[in-house]
Amino acid sequence: MSINGVISPGISNKVNKSFENKIVAKNVGVVYNIRRANDAKIEKFEAVKDLSLNVRSGEFLSIVGPSGCGKSTFLDIVAGLHSGGNKGEVYIDGKLIKGPALDRGIVMQGYALFPWRTIQKNIEFGLEIKKIKKKERAEISKYFLELVGLKGFENRYPYELSGGMKQRVAIARALAYDPEVLLMDEPFAAVDAQTREALQFELLKIWEKTKKTIIFITHSIEEAVYLSDRVAVMTKNPGTIKEIIDINLPRPRDNGELRTSADFSLLRHRVWELLHEKEVENSKGKVSDQDVAEKISKHAAL
Ligand SMILES: Nc1ncnc2c1ncn2[C@@H]1O[C@H](COP(=O)(O)OP(=O)(O)O)[C@@H](O)[C@H]1O
Ligand SMILES: [Mg+2]
Numbered sequence: 559m560s561i562n563g564v565i566s567p568g569i570s571n572k573v574n575k576s577f578e579n580k581i582v583a584k585n586v587g588v589v590y591n592i593r594r595a596n597d598a599k600i601e602k603f604e605a606v607k608d609l610s611l612n613v614r615s616g617e618f619l620s621i622v623g624p625s626g627c628g629k630s631t632f633l634d635i636v637a638g639l640h641s642g643g644n645k646g647e648v649y650i651d652g653k654l655i656k657g658p659a660l661d662r663g664i665v666m667q668g669y670a671l672f673p674w675r676t677i678q679k680n681i682e683f684g685l686e687i688k689k690i691k692k693k694e695r696a697e698i699s700k701y702f703l704e705l706v707g708l709k710g711f712e713n714r715y716p717y718e719l720s721g722g723m724k725q726r727v728a729i730a731r732a733l734a735y736d737p738e739v740l741l742m743d744e745p746f747a748a749v750d751a752q753t754r755e756a757l758q759f760e761l762l763k764i765w766e767k768t769k770k771t772i773i774f775i776t777h778s779i780e781e782a783v784y785l786s787d788r789v790a791v792m793t794k795n796p797g798t799i800k801e802i803i804d805i806n807l808p809r810p811r812d813n814g815e816l817r818t819s820a821d822f823s824l825l826r827h828r829v830w831e832l833l834h835e836k837e838v839e840n841s842k843g844k845v846s847d848q849d850v851a852e853k854i855s856k857h858a859a860l
Contacts, residue, residue, distance in 0.1 A: 560688060564753075566690075567577045567748070569726050574795075576588055578613040578614070578615070579612040579613060579614055579615070579649065579773065580613055580614060580616070580650065580651065580738070580739065580771040581611075581612065581613040581636060581649070581650055582612050582613075582633075582645050582648070582649040582772070583609060583610055583611045583612070583632075583636070583647075583648045583649075583661070583741065584610050584647050584649075585609070585610055585645060585646035585647075585649070586608075586609040586610070586632065586635055586644065586645065586646035586647075586648060586652050586683040587588055587604070587606055587607050587608060587609070587633075587644065587645030587646055587796075588604075588606040588607055588628065588631050588635065588640065588643075588644050588645075589602050589603065589604050589605070589643065589645075590602075590603045590605055593601075594625065599643055599733065600654060604610040604762065605628045605631045605794070605795065605796060606628040606631050606632055606635075606796060606797045606798070607795065607796035607797065607829075608796050608798050609632060609646070609797065609798045609799055610646075610754070610799065611799055611802075612771060613771055614787075615771055616769050616770070616771055617771055617787050617788065618765055618772045618774065618785055618786050619772065619774070619786060619787060619788050619789075619790060620773075620774045620775070620776055620781075620782035620786040620788075620789045620790070621633075621773065621774070621775050621776075621789075621790045621791075621792060622775075622776060622777070622778075622782050622783060622789060622790070622791055622792070622829060622833060623777060623791060623792025623793070623794070623796045623797060623800075623833070624792070624833070625777070626794075626817045627777045627793065627794050627795055628792065628795065628796065628797030629743070629792060629794045629797065630718070630743055630775065631797070632742050632797070633743050633773060633775055635648055635655075636650075636655065636662070636739075636741055636773065637658055637662055637741050638647055638655050638656065638657040638659060638662070639657040639658055639666050639706075641656075641657065644839075647859075650739065651738075656797045660687065660688060660735050660737060661686060661737050661738055661739060662737050662738075662739045662740075662741055662772075663731075663732030663733060663735065663737035663739070663740045664683075664732060664740075664741045664742075664743075665725075665728050665732050665740065665743070665745045666728070666743050666744075666750060667740070667744040667745065667747050668741055668746070670728060671716040671724055671727055671728060671731070672716075673715065673716050673717060674715075675715075675716075676712065676713050676714065676715055677703070677708065677711050677713070677715070677716070677719070677727050678699050678703070678710050678712035678713065678714070678751035679701075680698070680727055680731050681698075681699040681702055681703065681727065681734050682696075682698075682699050682734070683731060683825035684731065684732075684734055684735030685698060685699070685735055687735070688735055698734055699712070700712070700732060702730040702731075702733055702734045702826050703730060705733070705764060705767075706726040706727070706729055706730045706760065706764070707760065708723060708726055708727065708730070709728060711723070711825055716772045718745045718755070719851075720753075721746060721749045721750075721753070722750075722756070722757060723744055723751045725746060725748075725757060726757070726760075729745070729761065729764070730744070731768070733764070733770075737770070738771060739770065739771045739772070739773070740768065740770045740771070740772045740773075741772075742772060742773070742775065743772050743775045744775055744776055744777060745757075745774075746758065746776075746781070747776075747777065753768065755813060756813075757782060758784055758805070758813075761785065762810070762811060763810075766809070766810060774786070777824065777832070779826050779829045779830055779857060780826055783805055783807075783822060783824075783825045783826050783829060784811060784816070784817060784827065786805050787804075788802050788803065788804055788805060789802070789805060789825075789829055789851055790801045790802045790803075791803065791829060791832040791833060800832060801832055803824050803825065803828055803829055803832070805825055807821060807822065807825070
């Protein structure tokens with residue numbers, strides 16, 4: 559299945575040298591113009607400040623942070639949906655991002671499916687933009703429908719599907735046009751807990767199969783730790799990266815025992831502490847990342 563070779567209009571030729579990373583964000587800053595309640599005056603509101611982050615090729619990186627800290631704003635920048643007035647730069651494969659392009663698939667919190675299109679036609683949307691022929695489109699959409707466990711649903715409409723199924727379609731649609739990067743903004747926030755765990759498990763299987771680079775935003779510490787190679791914790795406004803935690807848990811990750819293991823709890827607790835801005839201290843002073851890593855048992859090492 560070859561659906562490559564299409565020019566990405568949102569990419570410039572400005573080249574950055576950091577090729578070992580898929581995505582390089584350098585000192586990103588976003589200031590919004592806001593109007594206060596009962597006040598006509600426009601004020602500047604700094605949503606994101608001096609945010610630098612490298613995402614490795616094929617990595618699963620999650621971002622957690624307090625509500626309103628700028629997670630979605632940052633992801634929009636990577637998606638190329640924010641134009642003008644921002645500070646800093648974001649590169650993908652060493653090329654400056656200047657706008658949206660099909661090298662990045664986006665999965666949002668709401669399902670954002672086209673209600674007037676069947677499931678198959680939803681999945682084929684990006685392929686139509688890529689001018690893939692009808693027969694190949696049908697083959698590709700069939701493959702991804704099966705991959706997300708929705709074989710047989712191709713002629714249904716979004717309103718006929720449950721929340722979890724809709725989110726599967728959204729993932730299939732993003733994967734179908736073969737982006738190298740998946741940008742996911744709280745994609746499972748609207749589904750029930752059981753479906754959410756099932757979707758996490760399926761996403762990991764798909765990620766292992768497709769080798770995409772994923773930036774995944776979530777409110778759930780458990781979800782971030784379960785899925786990720788690294789978890790980036792953001793500060794509250796103006797949002798920037800506070801710390802990045804390596805998740806040295808073995809892969810492939812099962813959906814049962816791992817979540818109740820001591821290593822998992824330790825990592826979850828570490829992210830929780832960072833989010834709650836507590837100083838991690840023991841009698842000797844500050845606990846370093848290395849101290850935390852050493853507490854993780856040998857079988858969980860890289
Ligand atoms: N278009 C906008 N205009 C003004 N303020 C905005 C806009 N988008 C987001 N904000 C503000 O910027 C901050 C960061 O928003 P957002 O990136 O959505 O946060 P998060 O995704 O971390 O919850 C919030 O305080 C939000 O109210
Ligand atoms: Mg958000």
